[in-house]
Amino acid sequence: MKRMLNCYFSRYNSIAIVIFSLKNNS
Structure with a gap:
């Protein structure tokens, strides 16, 4: 379960x- x-x-x-990077670009 932990691995999953x-x-x-x-x-x-x-x-x-x-x-996050998409939001930062625009």
Whole structure:
């Protein structure tokens, strides 16, 4: 379960970084 959560968190984190950079650009 811990490994699953970690994988999900890393995936969500990468998406959040993309959204944040997009917001920063505009």
